């Protein structure tokens with residue numbers, strides 16, 4: 001097949017990496033038995049690190065980054081996926097070991113491809129994507145350890161980001177009170193509309209003086225790391241749980257043993273990947289009893305073109321982006 005298409009690829013250079021938009025043939029892509037025409041690619045923080053070269057995310061070069069996509073099957077060697085069907089791909093090292101979503105065409109192994117869950121349109125699935133799946137993994141784990149809405153509010157840091165917004169909206173739908181933690185005073189109203197019962201501004205709320213804070217949160221979803229994560233750990237109530245999701249402010253944090261030995265708090269990490277039984281079950285919940293108010297989320301979605309991706313990624317790693325960004329392709 002002599003089809004050519006546009007893709008953003010990252011190359012290794014003597015001084016680091018460089019990303020550029022190229023015209024490729026299918027043979028340039030990593031192998032896969034399902035050929036997908038991309039409709040939307042969600043840009044995640046990790047993609048921005050890969051595109052800007054600010055951290056080593058990609059396992060080889062040249063590589064098309066982009067860890068999630070919604071698209072339509074254009075050709076398939078797998079009987080599971082009919083031509084013309086709508087699918088979603090994320091996880092399984094997409095955009096890391098395998099060429100990813102920042103491309104008009106993507107070849108994916110059939111074992112990485114999922115039909116759009118019933119109850120969601122392709123755009124709904126793109127809107128939710130990895131951020132919502134990440135939140136679902138955290139909430140599932142909280143509940144498996146016994147969390148119920150009566151245990152108290154769930155704190156969400158980096159609230160104006162894609163994971164933070166999804167968390168507020170999903171927690172509201174699931175019946176939990178969510179408290180947003182944000183650097184952005186101009187986002188107080190939007191965060192309340194998304195689902196926060198209260199917005200705490202980081203500069204005013206977070207300080208490092210006390211070994212324990214008032215135990216006020218039944219659980220926390222941390223997207224930021226650093227002093228915010230330290231404060232959240234010290235602010236959990238007895239048996240509180242903290243899901244460490246992200247590192248938007250950096251990878252380091254400091255703590256002390258008191259939250260653990262006086263309040264028996266638990267901290268665990270989330271990786272937005274899961275084997276099929278968990279993946280299907282959680283997408284099923286995102287399409288039903290955890291399905292958030294999609295119009296509230298959509299109000300903070302920015303759609304950009306492939307050519308706009310490098311500039312967006314620079315802004316995101318500099319902490320100058322907010323909301324969710326989707327790359328929209330011609331077939332969307």
Ligand SMILES: NC(=O)c1ccc[n+]([C@@H]2O[C@H](COP(=O)([O-])OP(=O)(O)OC[C@H]3O[C@@H](n4cnc5c(N)ncnc54)[C@H](OP(=O)(O)O)[C@@H]3O)[C@@H](O)[C@H]2O)c1
Pocket residue numbers: 044045046130131134157158159160161162163164181182183184187223224244245246247248249250270271272273316318319321322323
């Ligand atoms: N573990 C996983 O599988 C998984 C999955 C998805 C994402 N993540 C990670 O989770 C984090 C959030 O992802 P995202 O997609 O929501 O990213 P995002 O859209 O860029 O949002 C990050 C948010 O963090 C806050 N922030 C940014 N820079 C900061 C800084 N220097 N100091 C303090 N706060 C800062 C901002 O919120 P405010 O201005 O409102 O404070 C920003 O909106 C990222 O680190 C990402 O890599 C991990």
